[in-house]
Amino acid sequence: MSAFVPAGAERVNVFVVGDVHLFKHYFEGDAVFARLRRYYDNQQYRFEVPPGEFSEVRSFLADHGYGLVVVEAVPEFTVVVRQYTRHPENIFKASVTHRGADGYNFFLMTDREAVEEAVRDGAVRLARTTLDHPF
DSSP: OOOOTTTTTTEEEEEEOOOOOOOEEOSSSSSHHHGGGGGETEEEEEEEEEEEHHHHHHHHHTTTTTTEEOOOOOGGGGGEEESSSSOOOOTTTEEEEEEETTTTTEEEEESHHHHHHHHHTEEEEEGGGGGGOOO
């Protein structure tokens, strides 16, 4: 994972998927959200920041008590559920993105706690399968 998170800063995991930095977080204060609004996808409930603007967003959020950490180990944050079966409760809310492939739904979770919760509720860690991650 890449980034220095200042002491006292709230850590926010960021995932590079395709050509965009994705993260999902509730930021306190209207001023912070107002500055990030143009990156917010209100259909997916996440922020999508182009690579050329990421450093500026990271710096802005650091000044407001948030440490953005780029997660390079994407498979460690991915869980799998067979398509057309019961999904763990809140898996969509706790995932940054999801994709379907090969009869499975893959969910990239926001953090390790979300991964653990999804596994407790019936999802399987990608690492425990023979599947490749689609992100």
